[in-house]
Amino acid sequence: MKDKIFDLITFGRSSIDLYSQNIGADFVDIKGFDAFVGGSPLNIAVGASRLGAKASIITGVGNDKIGDFIINFLKKQNVGTDAIPRINGARTSAVILGIEPPDKFPLVYYRDNCADNQVTIDHVIDANISQYKILEISATALSVEPSRSAVFYATEIAQDHGVDVVLDIDFRADQWKDVRSFGLMVRALLPKVKIAIGTEEEILAATLQNAEQISIKHQQISAPEIKGNLDASIQKIISSGPEILIVKRGSKGVSIYYKDGQQQDVPGFPVEVLNVLGAGDAFASGFIYGYLQGWSLYKACRLGNACGAWVVQKPGCANDMPYYKEIMQFADSRGGLMPNEKETFMVH
Amino acid sequence: MKDKIFDLITFGRSSIDLYSQNIGADFVDIKGFDAFVGGSPLNIAVGASRLGAKASIITGVGNDKIGDFIINFLKKQNVGTDAIPRINGARTSAVILGIEPPDKFPLVYYRDNCADNQVTIDHVIDANISQYKILEISATALSVEPSRSAVFYATEIAQDHGVDVVLDIDFRADQWKDVRSFGLMVRALLPKVKIAIGTEEEILAATLQNAEQISIKHQQISAPEIKGNLDASIQKIISSGPEILIVKRGSKGVSIYYKDGQQQDVPGFPVEVLNVLGAGDAFASGFIYGYLQGWSLYKACRLGNACGAWVVQKPGCANDMPYYKEIMQFADSRGGLMPNEKETFMVH
Amino acid sequence: MKDKIFDLITFGRSSIDLYSQNIGADFVDIKGFDAFVGGSPLNIAVGASRLGAKASIITGVGNDKIGDFIINFLKKQNVGTDAIPRINGARTSAVILGIEPPDKFPLVYYRDNCADNQVTIDHVIDANISQYKILEISATALSVEPSRSAVFYATEIAQDHGVDVVLDIDFRADQWKDVRSFGLMVRALLPKVKIAIGTEEEILAATLQNAEQISIKHQQISAPEIKGNLDASIQKIISSGPEILIVKRGSKGVSIYYKDGQQQDVPGFPVEVLNVLGAGDAFASGFIYGYLQGWSLYKACRLGNACGAWVVQKPGCANDMPYYKEIMQFADSRGGLMPNEKETFMVH
């Protein structure tokens, strides 16, 4: 990773995220929405940039004002926007979200014919992935062509040029005609992935055998309930290619699984939850930042957990990612990243 | 129209309308949006209902929270929702709008694979159009199948059962693969239409010969600039079928064109403009209400003009339609609906 | 019609027609197919050309060998091919047909994403319709965009330039997502049509109220059974616009219906049937040829009937259309076109 000019390029969804201004209100009674930006890979690029990394994003926006809105925001966040094509005839994605803590966060995706699904192999070629240390991919980009082929192409380029591939097993059930395709495409990509990250539900989804295992309540597309054997799923994922699988467990922190069978639990930072959306992306941005510094995986995950804890207390995702100084103060005030100095495993 | 149980059923678009809370701000600087509902036929149904008419709407919503939001609002407005199917696999429409008075109102339509385009002939059959006095149609519903066939079917049913057809020559250029198709479909429908309503631009659009005549600035989809000969276009429309064509001229009011060549100008009510969107729909709801009362066209148009003036002072569309009492007070305070008692033409 | 350079331009389907070489064989036992060309408007253009008319066709072919095959054939038939665009990315239509006389003629249409459905308004503009005396349209071109808009545009151009519009109420049930759309689009077009032609089944289809009225046996797409009141349907069609409706009744000949309520039966020429496909198109080509000569409708229909009788004895459609001399000999040998000189009505 030494000779690379830039740190991180993410690939996938981007959107205007419209969050209810009426916390706790039933969706039909909402009076207004705050205008944020979002999409897992966008959140991660912004989070990493705020922490200090040189980050860019490969995504697509339409030739519309929402596209302007997103690009304007990214530029203010020092996230590179050169790899964001304007897709004529396609619309910039949008998401409309209700906030009913503690457990209801309904959301509606406007992703029919969306611009970020229209990223092509040629757009990937233009993105110069070989100049980055890490390529982070959102699995939702595998849901349709041409972005599916573009993802496979991007990971091959990354492999050929020594760029580490991080896969966020980002699962949005309503984006797949057959939800079982999600796991099939993820597993086809995993041999080229170094580090995979997912929630317990996403790991179950990535090894799903039949559609009946999934149920979605309160239109919480981002938090489906999925039945299955989690341990078996974790083993199936880790044996399919990646060196490391990080399982996100919410307030409990994360667990790191290694190819050789070892496992490490990394505790989280307990806080009061306002909005869980974006917490996983905050984790990824913190983890990736630590990984880029050459920290142990344990320490990198601790920073990730701190970032996640920071964001669940805020309404937005990308807009509320922490800056380096403030997240370190936050961590220090809660025992620090390495409370017991007990880290043991090193990678790289 | 005597033996009908209900007054008005409208047909076409419905959406959540998200209006900038930062009046005058450049789009990229918007911080939040007010949550209203909109769509021309929805606005008209709500406006007519508030004035006192028994109104319903034929539209489609998705199986999502935005659909709940719209139906909940309509029920509160006493607009009938029995003819609104939930369309699985399609999304409720959304519109995101900036407000930069006096002349920039950019908007972004989320209408790819939208539910209101998925209304079918069977949905129209279920709507019992024969029980209404007026069927009001939004021309945008002609842009794609199956709603296009459903519109033609609805107008035939209306004709067969003595229901007056009012066509709003609602033109949204980005909803048509070939903008010339708009006029072709409108003109194919006009033989079955009694009263057509449109802005000057929409009338030019409905007689468009080549796509180069259109230009759209500031992404103001609802207000394109179109070159052409307006008088010739008006004659082409009125000779294609309808008994009456009403041309909306903004603050100048409207002009009524009759098949026999007569014309009548109906002045507007001068007010300060906050947001022009929805004004035309407010006009239609007022006009239709007056028409239902058996008023002269002149008087009905005056009420329409009053409603339009009322709404341009407000941020929303459907949400800010006037009630009967308040609009009559508004009109009376400005000289009344019939200042000179000079009305001459009667229809029905 | 006097000042026109050319006689006839048809608009719609074109295909390679592959007819079983094993007459009477069950479809699964077919060993080979004869290679003909077909498609109603193509057949009519070829038939009219063979009789002596200056004919062209507006259709689309793919950038493939089947397109070459069709264009090569048309050139040999002196049919103008300047209005046939090559549509990249779309396939030239194909039809595969079994022949099991007397009553089973199963056929399989290859029309998914076919080139003749991709004809646009711009292609129509290039076709110079104003230079022809007659525009003949196949109603199947109304089934999808962009050819649907192109048909409406073509009929408007024809009307504006004194070109008579003949509509073949060509019904292919499997080409319509909702079969009721067929009649809706036909009826929307009829106000611009001078002469409509259809079989009894097609006239029922054009006034269809519910899909259950249709049944198709032995995959005979071109000969559905449709329940309904034929007299009422004829009245609905003739009152919707055209001056004349010609109902094709197979071996019984045709009936001419006039707007003023008059009706005239024109007897056919009894022959032994080999293949009914193409008979209706042969009728249209003969009728149009007679109409172009200024003959009475009766006499023109007699020539049409003779052409139909000629073609049912042959395996092919376009390939077996009669030349002027041979069809006149055929008619003369069977009593001539005007056996009793009893024709009474004149149009033009």
Added chain:
Amino acid sequence: MKDKIFDLITFGRSSIDLYSQNIGADFVDIKGFDAFVGGSPLNIAVGASRLGAKASIITGVGNDKIGDFIINFLKKQNVGTDAIPRINGARTSAVILGIEPPDKFPLVYYRDNCADNQVTIDHVIDANISQYKILEISATALSVEPSRSAVFYATEIAQDHGVDVVLDIDFRADQWKDVRSFGLMVRALLPKVKIAIGTEEEILAATLQNAEQISIKHQQISAPEIKGNLDASIQKIISSGPEILIVKRGSKGVSIYYKDGQQQDVPGFPVEVLNVLGAGDAFASGFIYGYLQGWSLYKACRLGNACGAWVVQKPGCANDMPYYKEIMQFADSRGGLMPNEKETFMVH
């Protein structure tokens, strides 16, 4: 492979193949076509069945007479048809082909919305792949969803149940929106493949870096010219997963590449060529039959070469596959399968 009930199940394209009856004629002069069946995996299943294997096919056919035609043929060939769903709303594939030896074999695919692309994961589940010794896949089934996911699912089932996966790197350029997607999907599948088979052109296509490398002359979709470094491409394929790569070299026979770097050339049987189409599939059926008998790869390839030589002398593909007795006589009359008894490598 011991405990399996059946020998071979193939997966992918099936079609009616219409071959010119006018050998050598320019396409536009063709008078008729012989009706055969085809599609690479169908040909292979038929070929293997005729040699003596218990073979089935997973493909899709429409609810049409062409579907009947194909299923009727397969039943006569003792090929299992239980895994062939009837796909409503999709058409059975068709191919129309000219024959102009020695080097022009233009063909036109009718595959828009075709039934064999509509095979789903559920269809694969119904196919009971675990009961077969070999799953043979045609790479064209990777071109679109849902058959792409179905292929990935099928290979996973095969791996989980000890079924050897043979991949035919079947490349049809016009079936891919971006031809580079072909190689990306093939390479994503290769880790699950035991034996890959392809022509030199197909191997170049599977490692294609840019679309300009491909050119197609005389509409010979099945024989594109592709520029590239063949040795590098072979190494890239073999290192991507399979134990064995067999390169088909036409009349020169085939070459076997092993993961450990060894290579073995297997000479062909020189004959006069009538129609090259189907030769590769004949090879695959012969090779697979030999492999199933536990023969050396060399001997299995020799049988494959004999079958290929047999078929190039015939007009058809599936219809002209050899039976065991006749192909052994053919081989014996030309020196036998193992002329020098020099085989050395064994697999299994």
